[in-house]
Amino acid sequence: MRLRGGIIRVTTAYLRTRESATVWCSGRTHWHQQQQQYTTSVGLIRKWQDILSNVNTEEQSRQPTLETNDLRQLLKDAIHVYKTEGAAAVVPDQVTEVFMAVYSSLAGPQQQLTFFTLLAREFGVQGAAVDAAVQLWQDKGQAQNASPELLYRLADRLTAAAQPLYMQLLLPVSQHKAGIAFLVRLRSDLLQLLREQPGLPQAAALRALSQDLRSALARWFSVGLLQLQRITWEDTPGQLLERVMAAEAVHRMQHLGQLKRRLQQSDRRVFAFLHPSMPREPLVLPEAGQAALQPVLLRLCGRYLLAETRRGWALDPVQHFHLKNGAWLWRINTRADLSAAGLERSCGLMVNYKYVLADVTANNRAYLVDQRIAAAAELRRLLD
Numbered sequence: 001m002r003l004r005g006g007i008i009r010v011t012t013a014y015l016r017t018r019e020s021a022t023v024w025c026s027g028r029t030h031w032h033q034q035q036q037q038y039t040t041s042v043g044l045i046r047k048w049q050d051i052l053s054n055v056n057t058e059e060q061s062r063q064p065t066l067e068t069n070d071l072r073q074l075l076k077d078a079i080h081v082y083k084t085e086g087a088a089a090v091v092p093d094q095v096t097e098v099f100m101a102v103y104s105s106l107a108g109p110q111q112q113l114t115f116f117t118l119l120a121r122e123f124g125v126q127g128a129a130v131d132a133a134v135q136l137w138q139d140k141g142q143a144q145n146a147s148p149e150l151l152y153r154l155a156d157r158l159t160a161a162a163q164p165l166y167m168q169l170l171l172p173v174s175q176h177k178a179g180i181a182f183l184v185r186l187r188s189d190l191l192q193l194l195r196e197q198p199g200l201p202q203a204a205a206l207r208a209l210s211q212d213l214r215s216a217l218a219r220w221f222s223v224g225l226l227q228l229q230r231i232t233w234e235d236t237p238g239q240l241l242e243r244v245m246a247a248e249a250v251h252r253m254q255h256l257g258q259l260k261r262r263l264q265q266s267d268r269r270v271f272a273f274l275h276p277s278m279p280r281e282p283l284v285l286p287e288a289g290q291a292a293l294q295p296v297l298l299r300l301c302g303r304y305l306l307a308e309t310r311r312g313w314a315l316d317p318v319q320h321f322h323l324k325n326g327a328w329l330w331r332i333n334t335r336a337d338l339s340a341a342g343l344e345r346s347c348g349l350m351v352n353y354k355y356v357l358a359d360v361t362a363n364n365r366a367y368l369v370d371q372r373i374a375a376a377a378e379l380r381r382l383l384d
Contacts, residue, residue: 071115082172096176120205123165133161180277187213231270233263239280294334301332301349302382312371323367326360327353329375
């Protein structure tokens with residue numbers, strides 16, 4: 001630690017990493033607050049790495065276990081770190097990795113059940129926090145002079161109090177690069193426990209935890225976050241091809257040769273919806289013949305030509321050329337160019353432009369001045 005011009009620089013090497021964390025603080029009070037938060041995170045990482053090391057080096061004849069109090073303390077420490085430092089900090093990423101490693105080290109279903117029971121019962125909705133938020137609403141929110149700003153703050157506090165405490169742990173975990181896959185596995189393990197032991201006294205609390213996980217995953221797997229990727233024998237990684245074959249439930253395949261033949265059919269396309277955090281796990285496998293794809297391709301192409309622009313101009317350079325010269329966007333033709341280049345470039349689609357001498361000036365002005373595209377009514381209906 002060195003003091004230069006009232007600025008204190010604290011540099012500490014992260015545990016077993018090549019990175020280092022440098023905290024710059026002005027003034028001793030602020031530095032002490034930062035040092036306390038930082039020490040909490042680093043201490044938690046060191047503590048749990050030591051516990052994991054001890055578990056992993058136990059004799060092979062014994063099944064390594066973690067005590068219930070250890071799991072309870074892990075959950076309490078991790079939630080405390082996220083609350084004090086926030087999910088965007090660097091150190092909580094390290095905490096997340098330790099937390100996931102601890103769960104992965106649990107010795108079978110019984111310890112998993114202990115973990116989920118602690119999470120659901122002790123770190124669920126906190127009654128005292130709800131009571132305090134309700135009391136505050138009754139005391140201040142129902143006053144005649146309560147401002148709209150105060151009501152919004154009190155409502156936010158009541159909403160936050162009604163959220164289970166474990167969501168303060170699960171939400172930051174989801175932001176880790178491996179977090180989504182981990183949470184999917186977490187819920188899968190929980191559902192399996194509920195199926196195998198339906199008469200558990202804590203089943204209601206565990207089902208509530210499962211439902212909260214399901215709702216959160218539904219938000220994180222919203223369509224806007226998914227990527228649609230075409231599956232081909234030539235370009236798709238082998239690991240993803242194996243997952244596609246395993247996920248096919250309607251027309252089961254026994255070996256990769258069957259998958260290869262299906263993917264190489266000229267009139268069939270196979271796609272996969274993927275999540276950025278799980279690029280090798282196909283979530284949905286839409287599959288269709290060329291005829292079934294035509295209405296979809298027409299609508300997508302119509303939107304591209306009529307609705308997607310850059311500063312008001314058409315994205316396609318050929319389209320831009322014809323429109324500025326006064327042409328009509330007239331027709332989209334499917335299966336018009338079935339060459340390898342045509343299929344790669346535009347899925348075989350081609351577009352017709354029509355020049356009507358009497359309309360050239362008006363169409364030119366509409367595009368260049370008003371940034372309106374002159375298009376046939378049939379194409380306009382593709383946007384309905």
